[in-house]
Amino acid sequence: MNPWETPIHKSGCGVLGILRKSGAGKIPSEQALTAIECVRYRGSRLGAGFASIDLDRGGSAFKVKAFVDSMETAELVDKLLSERQGIRIVERGYEDYDPGRRFNTWVTWVKGEADTVSQAVSEINQVLWGERIRGRIYSWGRFVDVFKGVGYPRDVAESCMLAKGGVEADLWIAHTRQPTNSPGIYPVWSHPFSSHEWAVVHNGDISSFGANMEFLLMSGVRSFVGTDSEVIAYLLDHLTRREGLGIEEAAQLLCNPYDNLCPPHIRRLITRYRGAQLDGPFTVVAGYSDGRDVYLLALTDRSKFRPIVVGEDEERFYVASEEAQIRALSPGARVWTVEPGRYFLASLRRGLIDPGRDSLVAAPYLGNDGWDGGIDAEGMDYRRLNDEIRRRVEAGERRIKVFNVRGQRYLGVGLPPGVKLEIHGVPGNCLGNFNEGVEIEVYGNAQDDVGDTMHAGRIIIHGDARDVIGQALQGGMILVKGNVGNRAAIQMREYMDRRPYLIVGGRADDYFGEYMAGGVAVILGLGVKGEPVGKHVATGMVGGRIYIRGRISEEKVGLQPPRQDVERYLKGLLKEGLITPQTYQKIIEEGASFKAVERHLTGKPLKRIWRLFENKHTKQLEIEYRKLTSEDIELIKPALTEFWKTFNLPPNLLQQTLNQEYTIIHPR
Amino acid sequence: MVSRVRQEEARKVWSERRIKHLQSLAGAMGKSPAEAVIESMGATSPPLVEEPKVILDYIVSDGAQVTRPSIDPYREPIETHIHLFSGKVRLSMPFIAKLDDLDEGLGRAVLRASYNLGTLTYYRGGGRGWLDGYEEAVLIDVDTASGMGGEEARRYAGLVVGHNSGERIRFTAAFGRMLGIPVILRHPTSRNLNQIIHATLSGVSGIMLDEDMDEGEEDLEVSLSEADTLLKEKGLRNRVSIIASSRRVRGADDIFKLMGLGADAVCFRDMVQVAVGEGDLETLQDRVECLYLGLQKEVKLLAGAAGVSSLYTTLIGNRELFRAINLDPSIRKRLRIKPGGVG
Structure with a gap:
């Protein structure tokens, strides 16, 4: 077959990685199986696999x-x-x-x-x-060994003798596959994909696939099975083995940082190895050995279009699609998520090399009080658990406790108003969606997509929540004691007297309040060092208000043109004699932000340069940095009081917090 | 089947719809300068409704879908910048305007707009005095640069050298290397592209494949794709930038597709002339700026629809993002684009 015309097959899936720490015991294959079977529903019978890396194996x-x-x-x-x-x-x-x-x-x-x-x-x-x-x-x-086939992870593990009394290794990665564009009928398309001492599993569908394949063809690779995951294994191997790049350099190249955040030496590498960058959605988990050490690497895309969590305990590091996978092996692990466009790296000998975020913040594990007459969800399929909750509600129970929750999806969905659901453990994705008046309290962390399209009621999270919490939230209140992930509070909206609230005690990642159309979202940043929010805050916001304690850099708000482009246009205005060198200098010193431009320019020069900042469909937002007014306090104090009461925080801290300065964002 | 578009045929590619569209982008007509025109579902575009006029018309973008979501360029970043000549020059958008024989008023307007918006121009004309102050935005032809000293040459973004003499190419490349200025080989769309390999090995930083040169034998699409492939086969592709140049480049769609066939940047001319109409320097400059910003938005919309967040890393030479409909298979194979309907 002509390699330039290979048909492609894509996938979207569940992933896992486990690495033992120095001094800890080797990892039995059953444990990799347990953790990947935990998200069996993310995959299908069309492909699963495992890869191990073991230094002692290396002859x-x-x-x-x-x-x-x-x-x-x-x-x-x-x-x-x-x-x-x-x-x-x-x-x-x-x-x-x-x-x-x-x-x-x-x-x-x-x-x-x-x-x-x-x-x-x-x-x-x-x-x-x-x-x-x-x-x-x-x-x-x-050092690498790959086991893959057609079937669910358990089927493949059994046929490869990994299930009971299986194989031990320093590292395992695993995959369950949901093929979207491919037959999946032969094991050749199953993950992991491997090249030399790299093994890779992937959840995603990359738009850069064609460019990556061209890069590899240029580098002499001639045969592809046609999945985008395979090229990722080839890229990592090529860059480290053939081009001699370090693992971290290769990881940064693949993650493809935004130009304005790109360190100069990585920008040079991107030019040199153009075509090796990934674009579009991906979560990649990779294992690697150079013969001296074993590495666990995880990459996520710029937009973070796929889930990823990372965990650590005394003995091991973990990477997974869902937190429940990690908790299945290590209930008390410290779990966090990787920032969009970043990578996580740890090794057997060196330990944690890059946590995948600047400030490593993870809610403490709250434990599980054990069964006390509620439902014991241990080992229960999500359908059975939801049925049991519904059965109890129909029998007249109004206060339901569930223990040992581990990743069961859709909890609290479709229950009548007035019910209180208490969850101990880690509820799965889509917690409390379409909520119309149920109160849900989670003693632990929550996963992705909490409170989607919620109309009324309350959701309380005592730990952290992950991505897309409060999407299309249109009534009721969500209180998160810890942090939230990417795209929280997106498309929030309000109607007449129905005003939703999302209060975050810790910090949020990118796209907080994207497309927000109503309601109130607050980030308190309690105990957070630095700015408690990521990039592109409130981009596309058309209504509602965002309050963030402390000052947020203006370039983080909305969508801003590249700074180089603004500086160049200012130089142009200078050449045309439309601004003075002093004005030019001042704007540059103030970060060339839209606020700086507005402060120093008027008339024709402002009108002209403003085209870089705004158009018919993109408007700049109002950003105020100040103390709260009485209107602000009236708007947010009731919700904050609830927050304080719910999480039992010291009352004097509430008054202190209200007295501080906030970045307040709303449409103009 | 499509035959090579000769200069005398070039005007046939300008349909009424195209002209009006460009004029609205530039603000020469309509009320929304610099705005991408949003149309309803369905399209009259070639190859299925309007008659295809050039190879590009047979190529369609294979859009993003559920598992690879599209990106909304009005709310989220799509990077249109590209780095040319091993990172020596950054273009904020992949556009280069040919100034050649534009009348001086329009030439000045294009030059200023290009500078302000962080793009380039290519100039191969008589005097160069009027470029004063804006050299940073000019790739200057060595014919125009005659008698230029090193100090003056350093002010330009690059030196463009013709293809006729191998010795001259090597000499200019050495001169450029000495001064730290990129040297670009201007090459016709010929069947034999060996010269671009030699030139790359002798140190030029860019190849401008110019369809408007008399010696051209192939359509730009074919020549461009084959140059990209040849350089890749030799492992040289990331050492040089490829600029696809033709007067018949008609808009963001052409630019987007040419990049998919391997162009780092696209050089055009008539498009600007058609779009801006007439007026004083200030009016014309304003229109060129609006045209560019409008084209940039359209390129972003196309990239977003394909799930591409960076033109530089993801689009260039990425044929997988495209499919060909009803295109002669022999041409399609030379472009290395799959037929529509293939996964």
Whole structure:
């Protein structure tokens, strides 16, 4: 098949990574299985897989694993390997053999240089990947081992002997697959994808796929199965092995930081290795070994269009799509999320290298008081748990406690007003959606999409919440003691006397209040160092008010043109004699923000440069930095009083907090 | 089938719809200068309704969908800047205007607008005195730069050298390297593109594939795509920038598609002339600025619809974002674009 015309197959899925810390025991494969099965519903029967990395495994031979459709193909693989100068086969055979399967795994142990084996693998795969798929070499590391197939994670684990009394390793990654554009009927499309000592699982669908493939073709890679996840493994291997980049440099290149946030040496690398950057939605979890150490790497895209959480306990590091996966193995782990466009990196020997955010903030684990007559949700499927809650409500119960909650979705959805639901543990995604008057109290952290399209009632989170909390919130109140993730309070709205409130005790990531049309969103930043909010606050806001304690940089609010473009236009105005050098200097010193431009320009120069800042569909917002007025206090004090009461905070702190200065954002 | 668009045929690509659209962007007509025109669902665009006139008309963008959401460029950043010549020059948007034989009023207007908006112009005309103060926004042809000393040359964004003499290319490349100025080879859309490989190896920073040169044999689309592919096969692509140049570039859609075929930036001329009409320097400059800002918004909308947040890293040479409809398979293969309907 012409590699330039490979058809593509895409996916959206559940991911997992676990790395042991130095001194801690090796990780049994069953645990990887437990944690990925925890989000079984994120995948389908069309593909799952595992990869392990273990330093002790590393002999001098590469373990080349290939799916083959026949003994003839297996012989062909070995013939092509052995014909290559510099490669010597030391052992060979089926890993397991099931005549009912279209593809079985053939293993050939070879000795040789990594670059020689790499080239041979690429060429053999080109031969096998013809009009008819005869097979595929899917891993060839000395430390990496990949197990994948068609089925749910449990099916694959059982067929690869990973389920009970399985294999131990320093690192595991795992995947459950939801193919959206591909057949998924053969294991060749299952994750993990691997190249040399890298193994990668991915949830996403990248728009850069074509550019990435062109980059790899330019670099000599010739055969692709056509999923975007495969190219990510190739990119990481190429950049570290062939180009000699460090893992962190490669990670930054792939994450593709916004130009205005890009360190100069990374910008130079982007120009040099253009085409290696990822764009569009992705959460990538990768394992890697350089033979001396083992690394767990996780990447997320600029917009953070896919979920990712990271965890740590005494013994291990974790990366997962959902917090419940981490809690399934380590109930008390410290869990946080990666900032959009950033990467998380830890290693066996060095420990935490980059947490994936500037300020590592994680709510303390609240534990689980144990069962006291409520529902014990341990091991319960989300449908069964929701049915049980509904059954109790129909039987007349109005106060329902649930313990040992671990990732069950849709809790509190569809319950009648007046019910109080108390949750101990980590509720799954879509908690309290469409709420019309239920009070939900979570003793722990919440996952993504809390209170979507909520009309009335209250949701109280004693820990942190993740992305998209309070989307289209249009009545009632959401109180979060800790932090919220990306895109909180987006599309909030109000109607007549129905004004929703979202109060965040800690900090928020990017796009807080995007498209906000009504209601009140407050970020208190209690105990937070630095500005308690990420980029693009209130972009597209048309109504409502946002209060953030402390001063927020103006360039963080709304959508701003690149600073270089503003500076250049100002230089143009200077050349045309429309502004003085003094004015130019002042605006530059004040950050070339739209506020600075407004402060110093009037008339024609303002009108002209203003086209960079505003258009028919993009308006700048009012940003005030000041003490609260009596109107402000009237608007937010009742909700803050609730917040204080609910979380039992010292009353004098409320008055202090109300006396401080806030950044207040609203439409002009 | 499509044949190469000769200069004398170039005007045929300007449909009434195109002209009005450009004039509204520039503010020469209508009430919303610098605004992308938003139309309703459905389109009259080629190749299915309007008759396709050039190869670009057979190429469509394979838009984003549920798992790869589109990006709203009015609320979220889509980066239109590109870095040319190994990062020596940053363009805020991938536009280069040919000043050649524009009359001086319009030329000045385009030059100033290009400077203000952080883009470039290409000049190969008589005197260069009128460029004074704006050299930073000019790629100057060595024919125009004759007699220029090193100090003056350093003020320009780059030196453009013709393709006729290998020795001259090497000499100019060496001169550029000495002064730290990018040198760009201007090359016709010929069948044989070996010269761009030699030039790249001798140190030029850019290749301008110019369809308006007499020696051209191929359509810009084909020549551009093959140049991009050839440079990739030789592992040289990231050493040079490719500028696709033609007078028949008609708008944001053409620019977007040419980038997908491998152009880092697109050089045009008639589009500006058609859009701005007549007026004094101030009016014309204002219209060019509006045109550019409007085109930038349209490029962002196209990128957003394809789930692309950075033109520089994601769009250039990314053929996977495009599909061809009813295009002659032999041309389609040379462009390396899949037919519509293929995953």
